[in-house]
Amino acid sequence: MVNSAYDSLNGRRGQIELKNVGKKYKTNIGEVHALSDINLTIEAGSYVSLIGASGCGKSTMLRVIAGLTPLTAGSVTLDGKEIDGPGSDRGFVFQEHALFPWLTIRQNVAFGLKEARKQNANDEADKWLEITGLTGFGNAFPHQLSGGMCQRACLARSLAMNPAALLLDEPLGALDAFTRMYMQDEILRVWENRKTTMLMVTHDVDEAIYMSDCVVLLSPRPGRIEKTVEIELPRPRDRNDDRFISYRKTILESLHFAGFRREPDFYI
Numbered sequence: 001m002v003n004s005a006y007d008s009l010n011g012r013r014g015q016i017e018l019k020n021v022g023k024k025y026k027t028n029i030g031e032v033h034a035l036s037d038i039n040l041t042i043e044a045g046s047y048v049s050l051i052g053a054s055g056c057g058k059s060t061m062l063r064v065i066a067g068l069t070p071l072t073a074g075s076v077t078l079d080g081k082e083i084d085g086p087g088s089d090r091g092f093v094f095q096e097h098a099l100f101p102w103l104t105i106r107q108n109v110a111f112g113l114k115e116a117r118k119q120n121a122n123d124e125a126d127k128w129l130e131i132t133g134l135t136g137f138g139n140a141f142p143h144q145l146s147g148g149m150c151q152r153a154c155l156a157r158s159l160a161m162n163p164a165a166l167l168l169d170e171p172l173g174a175l176d177a178f179t180r181m182y183m184q185d186e187i188l189r190v191w192e193n194r195k196t197t198m199l200m201v202t203h204d205v206d207e208a209i210y211m212s213d214c215v216v217l218l219s220p221r222p223g224r225i226e227k228t229v230e231i232e233l234p235r236p237r238d239r240n241d242d243r244f245i246s247y248r249k250t251i252l253e254s255l256h257f258a259g260f261r262r263e264p265d266f267y268i
Contacts, residue, residue: 045197095173147175171187
């Protein structure tokens with residue numbers, strides 16, 4: 001579904017396939033049907049965004065791919081291997097930075113490497129601090145850094161494990177508008193250098209267009225793929241380009257938020 005210029009590379013990794021995926025939850029108010037009949041192929045090295053209304057199953061889909069949530073139906077594979085639990089071949093970046101507050105930034109980045117008994121874990125951590133623009137902040141604690149810097153540290157921690165795919169659950173949602181745009185460029189810079197497969201949940205249409213090769217639109221519960229939009233724009237992208245604005249219009253129309261006033265579902 002998503003074309004990648006890196007498909008022809010030998011040893012490519014990070015292709016994700018979801019086949020007939022369904023997920024239901026049992027709750028104290030009854031059964032919740034989160035996902036239904038999801039079929040999606042994300043090619044290795046591509047950047048894909050999931051977008052849709054709250055509660056449409058975007059985060060559930062990420063958690064299924066991460067192996068944190070078991071399926072009710074269907075299958076998910078990474079490079080042809082079925083996912084049946086968490087693994088170091090998939091990294092996860094949450095909306096909140098989720099760093100260990102009692103560890104320094106370097107120790108946070110090196111944590112997974114040491115757990116995996118990687119030699120020279122601190123040296124590898126320092127390399128990723130440099131890549132993500134955090135050189136000189138390795139001895140700082142998370143509370144001493146800005147939200148954007150903490151998110152960069154999370155990115156460094158995940159990528160240091162050399163995952164085949166990185167799953168990002170609204171990683172910039174807690175940041176102010178200017179820091180968010182800056183971090184979009186930082187994430188893209190790392191992605192363009194490494195070509196790790198990226199799958200990102202966002203509610204920001206402009207962010208999805210700016211960052212992605214393809215935007216996948218999910219319908220409300222149960223979550224189904226309503227439409228996929230291939231973003232055929234050169235990089236770096238101009239948010240004021242007429243083609244960018246046209247993509248925004250297409251996506252907003254598909255989500256039924258194209259500027260008209262929606263009738264409320266209830267009245268106060």
